[in-house]
Amino acid sequence: MEERKKLLEIENLKKYFPVKAGFGKKQYVQAVESVSCHIYEGETLGLVGESGCGKTTLGRTIIRLHEPTSGKIVFDGTPIYDSEKKIAVPMLPYRRKMQIIFQDPSASLDPRMTVGEIVGEALDIHGLFQGKAERRERINELLDEVGLNTEHSNRFPHEFSGGQQQRIGIARALAVEPQFIVCDEPISALDVSIQSQVINMLEDLQAEKGLTYLFIAHDISVVRHISNRIGVMYLGSMVELAESYELCNHPIHPYTKTLLSAVPIPDPEKTRSRVRQPLEGEIPSPINPPSGCRFHTRCPYATERCKQEFPKLKEYGPGHYAACHLLEDGKL
Ligand SMILES: Nc1ncnc2c1ncn2[C@@H]1O[C@H](COP(=O)(O)OP(=O)(O)O)[C@@H](O)[C@H]1O
């Protein structure tokens, strides 16, 4: 079988944010903890987990909108960041290749700029046109691609609905002809009635342009159909990663199992046979996260080792990865 090309390779990526504590002490929000994974060219990798588990931070750190605390990021064969080798390449050329669509379209669009200026700004930064006519033509083309009219070009963001604003955000991301786009919950702020339109459009654009997506959602039902693979995060760490169908139907990590048991599934047979296992306790703070496996304070199977050792993601079936000591010992 032909090896699939990895567009992104991420190793032990960490992102800690310094926060002020009392008495001049420094503390850190450990938002992303030692995440390793890769993203194949042309795929959609879904990323799920409860609010605050570090999805946005991971997405932004991968494209270095947040500078990593440590780890390694390889994009299209080139290390763009490597804390051990002290590599941190200038990002301007890579900004063209890696883009992001934000969760809240109204907050991510400058209210003082017209739609034409917003989309055109990306073209200007990267010098992607020759002359005014070509620039205007390109802006019109981009608006057309996302289902907006050329007349929309002179209007301001507040004149648009949420769905249209998200289309403007997508046009802005597409302007530089990227290879990779982080879609950070692009539909969660939109009316349910238009969510599927935006999803369908993102899928069509992907097929047309061969785009690679990291698609973030807090709800697995949003990504299960559009993702080739899905990664599950808990309190900053990646706990399971597998093909979408495999992950949804045969989860192996204790956290993923509880996460999925809370999702209603259409098949009544399956719903009946499934035991709902609500999670005990609150999600701990990422400022002082639990030692060892971050899930140990809520995991029904936790052992002494779980409290001490951070479990690494290991492969348990073809392309099916999980991070759990008990799985490793064959006890789950
Ligand atoms: N710029 C920041 N400074 C400090 N803490 C942050 C910052 N951004 C995110 N965090 C914290 O990092 C954790 C992960 O947040 P986030 O990545 O937004 O999670 P998610 O997208 O999964 O909801 C949260 O505890 C959040 O409060």
Ligand code: SF4
């Ligand atoms: S490593 Fe231990 S605490 Fe973590 S999920 Fe596995 S059994 Fe539970």
Ligand SMILES: [Mg+2]
């Ligand atoms: Mg988020």
